[in-house]
Amino acid sequence: MKDHIKEIEAAIERYIPQEKVAEQQLVDAVRYSLNLKGKRVRPSLTLAFAELCGGSVDAAMPFACAVEMVHTYSLIHDDLPCMDDDDFRRGQPANHKVFGEDIALLAGDALQSMAYAAMLSDEAVAAVGGARAARAARILAEKSGLLGMVGGQVIDLSMEHQTVGIELVRLMEEKKTANLIEAACMMGCVVAGAEEEKIAAAERYAHAIGLAFQIVDDILDVTSTAEELGKPIGSDVDNEKNTFMSLLGIERCRETVEWLTEEAIDALSVFDGDTKDLADFAVALANRKK
Amino acid sequence: MKDHIKEIEAAIERYIPQEKVAEQQLVDAVRYSLNLKGKRVRPSLTLAFAELCGGSVDAAMPFACAVEMVHTYSLIHDDLPCMDDDDFRRGQPANHKVFGEDIALLAGDALQSMAYAAMLSDEAVAAVGGARAARAARILAEKSGLLGMVGGQVIDLSMEHQTVGIELVRLMEEKKTANLIEAACMMGCVVAGAEEEKIAAAERYAHAIGLAFQIVDDILDVTSTAEELGKPIGSDVDNEKNTFMSLLGIERCRETVEWLTEEAIDALSVFDGDTKDLADFAVALANRKK
Numbered sequence: 001m002k003d004h005i006k007e008i009e010a011a012i013e014r015y016i017p018q019e020k021v022a023e024q025q026l027v028d029a030v031r032y033s034l035n036l037k038g039k040r041v042r043p044s045l046t047l048a049f050a051e052l053c054g055g056s057v058d059a060a061m062p063f064a065c066a067v068e069m070v071h072t073y074s075l076i077h078d079d080l081p082c083m084d085d086d087d088f089r090r091g092q093p094a095n096h097k098v099f100g101e102d103i104a105l106l107a108g109d110a111l112q113s114m115a116y117a118a119m120l121s122d123e124a125v126a127a128v129g130g131a132r133a134a135r136a137a138r139i140l141a142e143k144s145g146l147l148g149m150v151g152g153q154v155i156d157l158s159m160e161h162q163t164v165g166i167e168l169v170r171l172m173e174e175k176k177t178a179n180l181i182e183a184a185c186m187m188g189c190v191v192a193g194a195e196e197e198k199i200a201a202a203e204r205y206a207h208a209i210g211l212a213f214q215i216v217d218d219i220l221d222v223t224s225t226a227e228e229l230g231k232p233i234g235s236d237v238d239n240e241k242n243t244f245m246s247l248l249g250i251e252r253c254r255e256t257v258e259w260l261t262e263e264a265i266d267a268l269s270v271f272d273g274d275t276k277d278l279a280d281f282a283v284a285l286a287n288r289k290k
Numbered sequence: 291m292k293d294h295i296k297e298i299e300a301a302i303e304r305y306i307p308q309e310k311v312a313e314q315q316l317v318d319a320v321r322y323s324l325n326l327k328g329k330r331v332r333p334s335l336t337l338a339f340a341e342l343c344g345g346s347v348d349a350a351m352p353f354a355c356a357v358e359m360v361h362t363y364s365l366i367h368d369d370l371p372c373m374d375d376d377d378f379r380r381g382q383p384a385n386h387k388v389f390g391e392d393i394a395l396l397a398g399d400a401l402q403s404m405a406y407a408a409m410l411s412d413e414a415v416a417a418v419g420g421a422r423a424a425r426a427a428r429i430l431a432e433k434s435g436l437l438g439m440v441g442g443q444v445i446d447l448s449m450e451h452q453t454v455g456i457e458l459v460r461l462m463e464e465k466k467t468a469n470l471i472e473a474a475c476m477m478g479c480v481v482a483g484a485e486e487e488k489i490a491a492a493e494r495y496a497h498a499i500g501l502a503f504q505i506v507d508d509i510l511d512v513t514s515t516a517e518e519l520g521k522p523i524g525s526d527v528d529n530e531k532n533t534f535m536s537l538l539g540i541e542r543c544r545e546t547v548e549w550l551t552e553e554a555i556d557a558l559s560v561f562d563g564d565t566k567d568l569a570d571f572a573v574a575l576a577n578r579k580k
């Protein structure tokens with residue numbers, strides 16, 4: 001899974017204008033956030049599923065970069081004062097703390113359009129065909145949009161300072177966290193020309209690890225130390241947030257993570273190739289300590 | 291040009307979820323701004339060029355709706371307090387005044403993804419083919435993105451409170467205003483399968499009317515009355531903005547509009563069909579009083 005991180009980062013850089021332009025501040029802001037060292041989980045998953053379905057890393061790369069661009073835009077907008085008002089992201093000053101709120105807003109907007117320009121470039125379309133490129137890009141648009149990731153953010157906002165049921169928390173996290181991971185995995189299959197059964201299995205795998213990831217996040221916010229986690233703990237309880245932990249308690253959370261991890265591994269059974277890395281990744285996510 | 295406004299508005303409405311959803315507030319915010327009665331210039335141009343190139347209105351409609359969605363997202367984000375901080379848009383309260391800044395930000399984000407979901411839907415792709423759909427969507431992504439419309443916004447911000455040359459004002463307006471109109475016109479040709487020469491001509495027409503539109507805007511801000519214009523006048527001078535008027539003066543501005551209108555009409559000469567409506571539109575833009 002980590003094999004392609006350097007290639008992904010080099011490919012992303014190639015989508016950023018290298019020559020000096022009049023809107024250089026915007027280019028710098030876009031580069032700043034794309035360069036924050038993340039784990040590149042989503043693009044790595046796109047490439048892993050493309051390879052698993054017999055596709056090439058090169059052909060899948062624009063789609064991998066696109067999902068990272070969409071993820072990055074969502075982080076920049078999330079950190080803005082009118083949203084979570086976070087001053088730091090991945091240990092570095094948030095985009096708006098460096099470039100100002102106006103440029104940060106526009107950098108997020110530009111990143112979203114960059115994602116589609118990347119997926120629909122002549123090169124990307126030539127490699128996978130117009131129909132597959134269009135379908136993959138549509139999946140990203142739907143999973144990240146109105147009734148997907150952005151919708152999840154709005155459900156999260158609507159839950160503040162009131163008690164809600166576990167179904168709504170689950171729906172919120174499915175949209176806010178799992179949907180973009182689903183897009184990442186599905187796009188890998190789609191651009192490789194995989195059968196519908198495999199695209200659906202990639203979605204099922206991603207849905208399970210996406211939810212498991214979030215539940216582990218909620219558990220660690222209660223059980224970890226700030227030192228171990230590398231960020232403040234207890235913020236969910238302090239903010240009286242509705243989380244899997246607050247609604248299910250630690251035992252049921254741990255059971256659910258275990259069950260979701262089995263679900264993710266089970267989903268991989270329809271693929272012919274070597275799924276060990278993807279299975280190991282699901283287990284590692286479940287057992288992570290930070 | 292005005293023939294299709296009702297159809298466009300009905301088509302846009304069909305992209306908005308009709309059933310009640312958990313993120314209803316977001317859906318309401320998206321609908322609110324899409325429903326503000328604008329002139330629907332951009333989608334009308336997409337349909338006009340599609341028809342001129344022998345394409346069908348139905349096949350071009352998703353692309354027409356998409357350009358209006360991108361335009362609408364840009365207006366919502368423009369009005370936010372960290373940008374122009376405008377409380378009103380088209381005589382109605384700005385999106386963030388009705389729904390709050392957080393929802394307005396997310397409504398803009400969702401509208402951008404909706405545009406790509408519309409252009410790349412199974413139906414849209416079936417009607418024009420994957421290659422054309424992908425190319426049209428890429429044109430929109432590039433013209434509205436980092437080195438296009440969003441880039442133009444950043445150049446505009448960078449010019450505040452300093453004197454700049456006419457070249458930079460022109461570049462800013464080409465990006466901020468003309469680029470999206472170029473996308474609208476070019477997409478109409480692309481989805482109708484027009485030759486490269488016609489796509490380039492549509493871009494030239496759009497570039498000319500886009501710049502002319504902006505110069506007329508600058509002129510009216512000085513020469514009109516608030517009553518006639520339906521919005522406050524003199525704001526450019528008050529804000530010491532660099533505009534075509536402040537840098538060229540009224541005579542050269544009027545000459546330039548005249549020249550650009552001729553340029554737009556000249557660009558239409560490569561098309562075989564009836565270009566009278568598009569020529570009339572260029573003239574009407576140049577002569578508008580509000």
